[in-house]
Amino acid sequence: MLSLKKYLTEGLLQFTILLSLIGVRVDVDTYLTSQLPPLREIILGPSSAYTQTQFHNLRNTLDGYGIHPKSIDLDNYFTARRLLSQVRALDRFQVPTTEVNAWLVHRDPEGSVSGSQPSSALALESSSGLQDVTGPDNGVRESETEQGFSEDLEDLGAVAPPVSGDLTKEDIDLIDILWRQDIDLGAGREIFDYSHRQKEQDVDKELQDGAEQEDTWPGEGAEALARNLLVDGETGESFPAQFPADISSITEAVPSESEPPGLQNNLLSPLLTGTESPFDLEQQWQDLMSIMEMQAMEVNTSTSEILYNAPPGDPLSTNYSLAPNTPINQNVSLHQASLGGCSQDFSLFSPEVESLPVAGSSTLLPLAPSNSTSLNSTFGSTNLAGLFFPPQLNGTANDTAGPELPDPLGGLLDEAMLDEISLMDLAIEEGFNPVQASQLEEEFDSDSGLSLDSSHSPSSLSSPEGSSSSSSSSSSSSSSSSSASSSASSSFSEEGAVGYSSDSETLDLEEAEGAVGYQPEYSKFCRMSYQDPSQLSCLPYLEHVGHNHTYNMAPSALDSADLPPPSTVKKGSKEKQADFLDKQMSRDEHRARAMKIPFTNDKIINLPVEEFNELLSKYQLSEAQLSLIRDIRRRGKNKMAAQNCRKRKLDTILNLERDVEDLQRDKARLLQEKVEFLRSLRQMKQKVQSLYQEVFGRLRDENGRPYSPSQYALQYAGDGSVLLIPRTLADQQARRQERKPKDRRK
DNA sequence: GACGCTTGTCATCAC
DNA sequence: AAGTGATGACAAGCG
Numbered sequence: 001m002l003s004l005k006k007y008l009t010e011g012l013l014q015f016t017i018l019l020s021l022i023g024v025r026v027d028v029d030t031y032l033t034s035q036l037p038p039l040r041e042i043i044l045g046p047s048s049a050y051t052q053t054q055f056h057n058l059r060n061t062l063d064g065y066g067i068h069p070k071s072i073d074l075d076n077y078f079t080a081r082r083l084l085s086q087v088r089a090l091d092r093f094q095v096p097t098t099e100v101n102a103w104l105v106h107r108d109p110e111g112s113v114s115g116s117q118p119s120s121a122l123a124l125e126s127s128s129g130l131q132d133v134t135g136p137d138n139g140v141r142e143s144e145t146e147q148g149f150s151e152d153l154e155d156l157g158a159v160a161p162p163v164s165g166d167l168t169k170e171d172i173d174l175i176d177i178l179w180r181q182d183i184d185l186g187a188g189r190e191i192f193d194y195s196h197r198q199k200e201q202d203v204d205k206e207l208q209d210g211a212e213q214e215d216t217w218p219g220e221g222a223e224a225l226a227r228n229l230l231v232d233g234e235t236g237e238s239f240p241a242q243f244p245a246d247i248s249s250i251t252e253a254v255p256s257e258s259e260p261p262g263l264q265n266n267l268l269s270p271l272l273t274g275t276e277s278p279f280d281l282e283q284q285w286q287d288l289m290s291i292m293e294m295q296a297m298e299v300n301t302s303t304s305e306i307l308y309n310a311p312p313g314d315p316l317s318t319n320y321s322l323a324p325n326t327p328i329n330q331n332v333s334l335h336q337a338s339l340g341g342c343s344q345d346f347s348l349f350s351p352e353v354e355s356l357p358v359a360g361s362s363t364l365l366p367l368a369p370s371n372s373t374s375l376n377s378t379f380g381s382t383n384l385a386g387l388f389f390p391p392q393l394n395g396t397a398n399d400t401a402g403p404e405l406p407d408p409l410g411g412l413l414d415e416a417m418l419d420e421i422s423l424m425d426l427a428i429e430e431g432f433n434p435v436q437a438s439q440l441e442e443e444f445d446s447d448s449g450l451s452l453d454s455s456h457s458p459s460s461l462s463s464p465e466g467s468s469s470s471s472s473s474s475s476s477s478s479s480s481s482s483s484a485s486s487s488a489s490s491s492f493s494e495e496g497a498v499g500y501s502s503d504s505e506t507l508d509l510e511e512a513e514g515a516v517g518y519q520p521e522y523s524k525f526c527r528m529s530y531q532d533p534s535q536l537s538c539l540p541y542l543e544h545v546g547h548n549h550t551y552n553m554a555p556s557a558l559d560s561a562d563l564p565p566p567s568t569v570k571k572g573s574k575e576k577q578a579d580f581l582d583k584q585m586s587r588d589e590h591r592a593r594a595m596k597i598p599f600t601n602d603k604i605i606n607l608p609v610e611e612f613n614e615l616l617s618k619y620q621l622s623e624a625q626l627s628l629i630r631d632i633r634r635r636g637k638n639k640m641a642a643q644n645c646r647k648r649k650l651d652t653i654l655n656l657e658r659d660v661e662d663l664q665r666d667k668a669r670l671l672q673e674k675v676e677f678l679r680s681l682r683q684m685k686q687k688v689q690s691l692y693q694e695v696f697g698r699l700r701d702e703n704g705r706p707y708s709p710s711q712y713a714l715q716y717a718g719d720g721s722v723l724l725i726p727r728t729l730a731d732q733q734a735r736r737q738e739r740k741p742k743d744r745r746k
Numbered sequence: 747g748a749c750g751c752t753t754g755t756c757a758t759c760a761c
Numbered sequence: 762a763a764g765t766g767a768t769g770a771c772a773a774g775c776g
Contacts (some may be wrong), residue, residue: 026752586754609764634765639754641766648767749776756771761765 588632595628597621604629605636701723 268673281573416646583594589601596603612633616626696714713730715723 044761635755637765638756638767642768644766645768752773752775754771754773756769758768758770760767 588628588635591628592632595625597625597629597632600635601632604632605640695722 409487586601592601592604598617598621603615604612616629621629691713696712697706698710701707707724709727711725711727713735715729715730717723
């Protein structure tokens with residue numbers, strides 16, 4: 001029951017706070033279901049701050065500082081509050097440039113070529129990809145680099161503005177507004193959902209239309225070959241184009257004339273699979289990507305400039321575009337495929353080209369959601385094969401041609417890609433990618449504070465008040481002093497709960513001042529005074545001037561009984577001072593004086609039980625006196641406990657606020673990562689498409705005529721072979737394969 | 747005088 | 762069982 005109650009109270013409280021801070025639309029369930037312990041703790045967490053026991057444990061076990069959790073560090077306390085406004089100022093969608101730099105550093109290794117070659121970012125790919133492919137003489141690395149660059153530009157809208165092209169200005173504005181709201185509220189993927197759902201519907205329609213278009217496509221090759229073999233138009237040699245199992249290239253075609261055209265094990269090329277689901281997925285991605293791109297550019301100018309606008313400095317896109325490109329020039333070759341030097345003709349009969357207003361040079365356009373039916377459907381399966389099977393130029397004039405077909409591994413990769421995609425979407429929707437969890441921790445190591453409790457944040461470990469410590473950077477003095485004081489609090493008698501043995505200083509002070517107040521409080525106020533304008537609080541006799549509203553109200557009864565009215569006695573300065581001091585005394589102090597308690601309230605409150613009892617035994621005290629002493633002790637301890645409790649509450653709120661900020665930062669970062677992933681994916685698809693077109697266009701039948709794209713399609717088998725099969729058969733297989741992932745998801 | 751904030755205090759629970 | 766801490770609730774005081 002206890003744990004349940006705590007869960008309810010703490011969980012609800014924190015949950016509510018989170019919701020209020022981050023926005024109603026926060027999908028807390030995702031965090032709850034998230035397998036990140038810190039997140040769970042944020043919501044349900046054994047609340048470090050509210051659950052004292054676990055709070056202690058966390059401190060002791062995780063912090064390693066051994067600071068007593070109950071110690072009140074008013075330095076941190078007030079520092080945190082003072083800096084709260086500053087922290088709030090940061091509570092907005094921000095992707096610090098440092099983060100971007102971090103990405104660059106992290107991703108450099110991935111795309112070493114791209115990262116190290118700033119100029120590459122500017123390269124345009126567009127149609128150059130095909131040109132590069134057709135030009136075997138081109139330097140492998142250079143050509144590929146340029147290709148990747150051109151793709152980048154195309155991605156940016158120069159060649160193929162996929163989604164933005166469909167959006168009207170009003171749409172863009174609306175999206176932008178929604179996006180801003182999303183950012184402010186810390187939520188908003190609904191926006192994307194909504195948008196891409198609409199897009200999805202549109203895409204479905206388009207897909208259907210496109211399918212019809214494709215069906216009615218006039219076939220140039222005319223006769224439907226019963227064979228799925230590649231035939232050299234010149235030699236008449238039939239052969240199946242084969243890809244090496246290692247996926248890295250299209251190996252020499254293995255002559256297998258006996259191979260029936262309908263090898264069911266062969267998987268349809270992503271280019272040829274004209275099914276809806278992949279298309280939808282692709283469409284959604286592109287929609288989302290375009291939206292986020294616009295958003296990213298507006299939300300974070302610097303980031304957007306780095307990521308999108310500055311071609312030379314676009315490390316991400318460069319990386320992604322180049323990485324796949326690098327391997328492109330290897331091993332891929334369709335031997336025996338009759339090129340006939342008509343590599344440029346393929347665009348004329350290529351279904352993709354014809355069906356789409358995209359020429360061979362503008363192969364990127366097919367990606368436009370509006371009309372890229374065949375392409376979208378083909379690439380719809382989101383095949384990353386391009387990464388692994390980049391187009392390669394063989395260097396040899398003929399066979400190379402190099403064309404690599406979209407995906408040698410065909411459906412295998414398609415499924416894998418679907419999984420990957422789903423995982424990515426899931427991660428993004430949930431705000432966290434399990435795979436990136438560790439990365440997130442690294443990125444936000446110091447200030448991440450993904451966890452609710454300060455104990456998770458190294459920076460917050462330095463002191464009981466994680467928030468204050470985390471924000472202590474603004475005032476180094478405060479941080480140092482606070483941490484030092486908190487760490488030393490156990491040795492001092494400042495914290496009544498911690499150090500009961502009141503030091504001589506306290507006693508002296510009290511004796512000098514006539515048992516005024518509690519030394520612990522004086523120490524606290526003095527410590528906080530360095531940043532508090534009212535440094536007078538350092539002076540014990542001024543403590544209550546501005547803060548204590550209760551103790552300066554001396555009980556009239558007691559006062560009258562014990563202390564003569566000021567007006568009736570001397571009216572000298574001493575009397576005024578005494579009167580002033582009296583007003584500074586707490587009610588309990590007045591009572592103690594009235595009852596002639598022989599020792600100070602501080603002793604009464606802060607002495608350990610044993611010493612306290614020993615002290616009582618030394619005096620002959622009446623029952624009333626004993627009762628008062630016990631009440632004073634109880635109230636005094638409770639007073640400090642209340643202070644601790646309130647401080648913990650504030651800390652908890654501050655920590656939650658910081659956590660929200662961190663989560664928002666993470667979300668923004670993940671969204672940008674997603675944008676980059678989508679961008680690279682689109683580039684790869686474009687590349688694969690162009691390669692497919694090129695390969696297909698170079699194929700010739702026995703008569704030396706090109707195959708009709710409407711009637712034939714290239715198909716990839718699991719063993720890496722590439723087959724030319726009738727389009728109808730390819731479509732059937734494509735549909736079949738698309739059902740698999742769907743079913744599997746269910 | 748109402749209002750918000752701070753602080754102290756009480757009651758209660760849990761350890 | 763007593764002592765103590767934690768915490769919600771309330772009240773008083775102040776600006």
